[in-house]
Amino acid sequence: MTLSRVGVLGGGRMGAGIAHAFLMAGASVVVVDINPDPALERITRDVEKSIERGATGAAADYLSRLSCVTSASAFEGCELVVEAIPENFDMKVSAFKDIAEAAPHAVIASNTSSLSISDLAVTTPHPENVIGLHFFNPVPASKLVEIVVAETTAPALVDKARGWVSDLGKTPIVVKDSPGFASSRLGVVIALEAIRMVEEGVASAEDIDNAMVLGYKFPVGPLALTDIVGLDVRLGISEYLASTLGERFEPPALMREMVARGELGRKSGKGFYEYSD
Secondary structure (H helix, E strand, O other): OOOOOOEEEOOOOHHHHHHHHHHHHOOOEEEEEOOHHHHHHHHHHHHHHHHHOOOOOOOHHHOOOEEEOOOHHHOOOOOOEEEOOOOOOOHHHHHHHOOOOOOOEEEEEEOOOOOOOOHHHHHOOHHEEEEEEEEEOOOOOOEEEEEEOOOOHHHHHHHHHHHHHHHOOOOEEEOOOOOOOOHHHHHHHHHHHHHHHHHOOOOOOHHHHHHHHHHHHOOOHHHHHHHHHHHOOOHHHHHHHHHHOOHHHHOHHHHHHHOOOOOOHHHOOOOOOOOOO
């Protein structure tokens, strides 16, 4: 690993997955979260699963390079800090300020799946050191990382980011900072149309997903994937894309109704499918 010390802000599903990826690649990782214990549990579980699946070494050796704390001051000395908090622009601006104060020379990367990296970058003292690193859920299994280049991003940083992603055993794609980037823009529009089809009674969720998995070789159907991502997350993304790209991204009424009922997908136990775990 070409990075020795990496910070991750946010210890939820995505943050824990990102931390796990850098740990397994050989970096020391500090995770900052208001409630660090669940993050530690998630990462410990993922590291142990990686060992069971054939990763070399002992889990204790990897975990010895991990710390989960509450204060952003722990980012001091990090070469890279990845922000992985909820999709709220104002929250991210505040987070970037905390990171910049703690680690003024670090590269700051956002895991946002839709918000403007350029707009975030200009709120920092060094916008040339800001880039998007959009990981995919679940991070340990996903082979893709989307590198999002802001208007201010230093060209040399793009090359470094490619190397970091390759060090993680993942494939980088580089995209211009644009609403939804490449992956979210395409993924969301497919998911929204699938939801409209359920809403209109065209077919069941299972049959729509099977059409895409069996007919188009999708690894998982668009509705099952929406359950994994979270309907609330996809609602927020689609609202943002509708405001920037137009009404074709307007969320279907069914999506709003499901979120209002708390049917958020896998994390709530029910979405387009029901989950017992």
